[in-house]
Amino acid sequence: MAFEALRFIHAAGVLADHQVRDTGPCDDAVRSKLIDATLLSFERIVEACVDNEVDFLLLTGDTFDESDRSLRAREAIKEGFQCLDEVGIDVFVVPGPGDPQTAWNLMQGLPENVSLFNSEVDEPTAIMRNGNVLATLQACRDRSEASESRREES
Numbered sequence: 001m002a003f004e005a006l007r008f009i010h011a012a013g014v015l016a017d018h019q020v021r022d023t024g025p026c027d028d029a030v031r032s033k034l035i036d037a038t039l040l041s042f043e044r045i046v047e048a049c050v051d052n053e054v055d056f057l058l059l060t061g062d063t064f065d066e067s068d069r070s071l072r073a074r075e076a077i078k079e080g081f082q083c084l085d086e087v088g089i090d091v092f093v094v095p096g097p098g099d100p101q102t103a104w105n106l107m108q109g110l111p112e113n114v115s116l117f118n119s120e121v122d123e124p125t126a127i128m129r130n131g132n133v134l135a136t137l138q139a140c141r142d143r144s145e146a147s148e149s150r151r152e153e154s
Contacts, residue, residue, distance in 0.1 A: 006127065006134045007054045009045060013062045015098070016042045017073035039076050046080040049089050055127060055134065056089060061096020066103040078109055085111040092117060092125070094139045 020034045042063075049057050064073040081091050091114045095101045104116050115125060117139035124138040 004129060004132065004134060007052060008056045008058055009049050009052070009054050010058045010060065011045050011063075012060045012096075014038065014042050014045070014059065014064070015062055016064045016076055017070040018065045018068055039072065042076055042080060046083055049084055050087055054089060055129060056137075057084060057091045058094075058137070059091065060094040062098040063093065063096075064103075065098040066100060067098070074107055078107070078111075081114050082111050085113040089113065090115065090127075092137055 015038050018038050020037050023030075023034060026034070045057070048054075063077060064070065084091055093104060093114065094117045095104055101116070101118055110116075117125075124136040126133045127135045127137055
């Protein structure tokens with residue numbers, strides 16, 4: 001069997017439409033760019049996925065910040081996922097502290113290419129190309145989650 005490279009992009013802490021902080025004083029031109037900086041970075045991630053013909057996009061935590069209640073973030077994320085769906089690129093999402101599972105579950109209209117992982121219950125997912133398994137992907141609880149869960153159980 002010939003070797004097939006696995007191509008994917010992994011992004012964490014995207015925080016789409018979250019305010020950029022600690023910039024110090026800046027002029028109006030820079031300020032206007034900072035307002036859209038995190039949305040633009042998410043768009044660039046999607047573009048990189050398409051340009052590099054990746055097998056999937058892996059988003060692991062804090063793709064958005066639920067406390068922002070940003071409609072712009074949700075719309076940009078859905079539009080990006082739709083763009084990836086149109087070219088056959090899967091998206092795997094592992095929620096984080098800022099974008100918990102409950103927030104993702106409330107997001108209406110996610111395309112079919114999006115898989116939302118729940119580290120508590122999900123089984124490994126096969127990454128396929130041309131009917132062949134290239135790899136498996138599974139969300140795992142981090143140590144802090146596991147420690148907190150054990151404390152809650154005691």
